[in-house]
Amino acid sequence: MCTYETVCVCLEGSGKGPASWLRVTQATVYFDHPVHAMADHTLNIDLTDPSQGPSARIALELTAESARALVAAIQQALDAVPSELTHT
């Protein structure tokens, strides 16, 4: 199916694509058919800088299990950091 459901979040950071680094200002997250991954559906994340055009994009297509593992890993890594380093 196409879920038609898309979650957008504003970000601040950088990412690296095949050509170069780019500023990442937005993430689009959705569960839908992948372009490349060999699965019927994947959790897809587009890390983008819309001001730089459509190709300024780092794309991830992860199985649901992989996406949950990634979420847990991110949370684990953040939890291990002293809070004074992550408060801005």
Place this chain on the structure above:
Amino acid sequence: MATSTVTITGHGGDDVQAYLARPEGDGSRGGVVVIHHMPGYDRATKEIVRRFAELGYDAICPNLYWREAPGAAPDDAAAVARAQGGVPDERLVGDVAGAAAYLRALATSNGKVGTIGYCSGGRQSVLAACNLDIDAAVDCYGAFVTGTPPEGSMRGNLVDQLPNLRAPLLGLFGAEDKYPSPEQVAELRDILAANGKVFEEHTYEDAGHAFFSVDRPAYRVAAANDGWERIAAFYGKHLR
């Protein structure tokens, strides 16, 4: 067969890129508007356009994401379009109208035009046939023609529009699909029957969503081959 990239006049008078494939010869023939899936105006969709030319039709696929991302790679364009909320229904209808008008203006046109779409395009094929003078429509496993979209979904269903369906409809579905589920297909069948619409349908037991997609794990060769035969027969009946 000859293929080219052309510009059509879409919704609001906008220039929209489109992929065109035409059989050789000057004989009179019907046309097919192919509506691409959410992943965009991609290689697989262009192969489908060429297949319709091979079947004897002038076929065209408008790039529904042309406005958001002209010239971008199909996957990048799809990402931009999704981030911006997708293709509004009104705009889709206008773009398909422009594609149909383009086909009917060809010297080879017999005046008949069909639509076909896969996945989100299946819903949009039905949407177009509810709003435009189309001669035959094909819905390949379009989600939310009926049924209730999840809360927050970008699109509603077409239940209130189905009484306005102007063309015979062929629906091809997978029994293992959840969107549309067999229950949602049954709802579609019941609504169209209650409104006296022509609806041919087939649900394949050993198939789920996207069984026509030759480049995806969902591909089911038996269902896809049979589906293509049914599409050829349906268009042969209504577009010749």
